[in-house]
Amino acid sequence: MRTCFVGLRTSRRFWKCGMMLSSVIIVIEVIRIFAIKHVQICAVPQAPVDMETTTRATPNNYSFPLEIDFHELLADIEADRPVSVQPINVHQFSYISNPKNMCRVNDLRHRWSLDGKGKPFFLLILIKSSRKNFHLRQTIRWKTKERRFKKWRRRVRIVFLLGYSFNESNSEIARESDIFNDIVQEDFLDTYRNLTYKTVMGYRWATKYCSVATHILFQDDDFHFNVANVFYFLRLQQDTDSVYIGHYIEDSPPDRHNDSKYYMTYDDYPHPYFPPYFPGGAYFISMTIAQKFVKVFPYVKHIAIDDTFLGIVAYKLNVTLHDSGLIAFGGCENFTEIISCRGYINVQEVFSGWKEFLQNLGIFKTKSEFFSVEDATFEPIHLQGQSKDLHTS
Numbered sequence: 106m107r108t109c110f111v112g113l114r115t116s117r118r119f120w121k122c123g124m125m126l127s128s129v130i131i132v133i134e135v136i137r138i139f140a141i142k143h144v145q146i147c148a149v150p151q152a153p154v155d156m157e158t159t160t161r162a163t164p165n166n167y168s169f170p171l172e173i174d175f176h177e178l179l180a181d182i183e184a185d186r187p188v189s190v191q192p193i194n195v196h197q198f199s200y201i202s203n204p205k206n207m208c209r210v211n212d213l214r215h216r217w218s219l220d221g222k223g224k225p226f227f228l229l230i231l232i233k234s235s236r237k238n239f240h241l242r243q244t245i246r247w248k249t250k251e252r253r254f255k256k257w258r259r260r261v262r263i264v265f266l267l268g269y270s271f272n273e274s275n276s277e278i279a280r281e282s283d284i285f286n287d288i289v290q291e292d293f294l295d296t297y298r299n300l301t302y303k304t305v306m307g308y309r310w311a312t313k314y315c316s317v318a319t320h321i322l323f324q325d326d327d328f329h330f331n332v333a334n335v336f337y338f339l340r341l342q343q344d345t346d347s348v349y350i351g352h353y354i355e356d357s358p359p360d361r362h363n364d365s366k367y368y369m370t371y372d373d374y375p376h377p378y379f380p381p382y383f384p385g386g387a388y389f390i391s392m393t394i395a396q397k398f399v400k401v402f403p404y405v406k407h408i409a410i411d412d413t414f415l416g417i418v419a420y421k422l423n424v425t426l427h428d429s430g431l432i433a434f435g436g437c438e439n440f441t442e443i444i445s446c447r448g449y450i451n452v453q454e455v456f457s458g459w460k461e462f463l464q465n466l467g468i469f470k471t472k473s474e475f476f477s478v479e480d481a482t483f484e485p486i487h488l489q490g491q492s493k494d495l496h497t498s
């Protein structure tokens with residue numbers, strides 16, 4: 106190759122080099138196409154289990170405002186008919202940061218038919234994060250540079266959900282948002298007891314600005330995801346619009362201790378049990394269901410804990426929750442078999458990945474002195490078994 110470039114001056118050699126380069130490119134391309142085909146047919150990740158047995162609510166009293174027929178309500182909203190009741194839970198926050206164009210894709214559906222059936226699956230990953238978890242966001246961004254992920258890039262978008270922090274100036278987030286353009290942020294205070302606002306913000310944003318997505322993986326910023334398994338799982342489903350899977354919890358009592366951050370007064374929620382729900386740490390949901398949720402959110406009384414709020418909404422809409430080991434809360438030991446799992450294998454993994462990402466990009470030196478490797482202190486305390494603590498400021 107070197108002699109080739111040295112000789113570029115004479116046109117005959119130039120021509121020869123051109124031919125040689127073209128041949129090389131053709132060979133590489135052929136290999137690439139074969140490799141891709143091969144990967145799609147053969148290198149399916151270790152079989153993730155199918156949607157597991159469907160579980161239904163036990164006959165507890167889950168009555169909760171508004172007590173109206175939600176099927177009728179939804180039908181009215183979907184048909185653009187006037188609704189006879191007033192909303193009781195209007196989401197009244199405004200965007201501080203909104204990457205509106207993130208999901209704008211040239212709709213080349215035929216190019217997406219990787220699954221053989223021509224279903225153009227498109228995944229949106231919504232990640233609840235908090236201001237201080239910059240290192241976790243960077244780890245996730247870095248993961249998208251990996252080979253394993255690149256293959257799916259065109260059909261995946263990742264967005265971080267944040268609230269507002271009064272205390273420190275919000276400019277750090279503004280800068281991060283400028284650089285990466287992947288932060289959705291509204292002007293509610295970023296606290297644990299405001300998580301429902303964050304979740305509702307995520308749903309509203311997804312259905313409005315990313316409706317091209319067919320499915321949403323909703324998770325905390327300390328969860329790993331396995332995108333290949335998402336698509337593999339979807340290919341196995343008969344009805345991909347009913348996909349709503351997670352770590353199923355039922356007969357969970359409200360926490361009545363007034364010093365707990367999960368505290369629920371009897372006014373908040375009067376019954377001994379919540380309807381079944383998926384812990385907010387991670388779950389996977391179809392856009393079809395997400396759209397139904399968004400439409401009825403304003404008619405369900407606000408409750409501070411987001412996963413129980415969604416459980417109530419799902420119950421009112423009679424949406425079935427599918428229990429699934431694909432959403433693993435017990436660690437990432439079986440990474441090849443899951444869609445999402447909590448926790449990093451070890452602390453070193455997070456740190457080295459993140460550092461490498463920063464260095465590779467070299468972006469920080471020029472654009473923002475704030476994000477320097479040296480500055481970025483690592484906080485292992487946020488990594489293991491504390492996902493509930495992650496989103497408080």
Ligand SMILES: *[C@@H]1O[C@H](CO)[C@@H](O)[C@H](O)[C@H]1NC(C)=O
Nearest residue numbers: 165166167168169170375376
């Ligand atoms: C369910 O609880 C509500 C209070 O929220 C109460 O008014 C209603 O009578 C209860 N229903 C039954 C069947 O116990």
Ligand SMILES: *[C@@H]1O[C@H](CO)[C@@H](O)[C@H](O)[C@H]1NC(C)=O
Nearest residue numbers: 292293294295296297298299
């Ligand atoms: C939630 O956010 C609102 C708006 O910023 C704020 O007024 C309220 O205090 C927050 N609530 C909690 C519990 O942090």
Ligand SMILES: *[C@@H]1O[C@H](CO)[C@@H](O)[C@H](O)[C@H]1NC(C)=O
Nearest residue numbers: 360361362363364365368370
């Ligand atoms: C919290 O509950 C304890 C008893 O369980 C009670 O003594 C205390 O006054 C309560 N605190 C508040 C702020 O309601």
Ligand SMILES: *[C@@H]1O[C@H](CO)[C@@H](O)[C@H](O)[C@H]1NC(C)=O
Nearest residue numbers: 159161176421422423424425
């Ligand atoms: C709720 O869903 C289940 C299963 O999808 C169905 O059998 C049942 O009839 C539904 N109930 C109502 C009230 O729509």
Ligand SMILES: *[C@@H]1O[C@H](CO)[C@@H](O)[C@H](O)[C@H]1NC(C)=O
Nearest residue numbers: 433434435436437438439442
């Ligand atoms: C990994 O899979 C094995 C075998 O199915 C299981 O026993 C183990 O609990 C799994 N580990 C985690 C962290 O889920």
Ligand SMILES: *[C@@H]1O[C@H](CO)[C@@H](O)[C@H](O)[C@H]1NC(C)=O
Nearest residue numbers: 236237270271272273497498
């Ligand atoms: C906000 O400021 C108060 C007092 O100035 C301080 O105690 C608190 O730690 C700050 N909160 C955060 C999240 O930095």
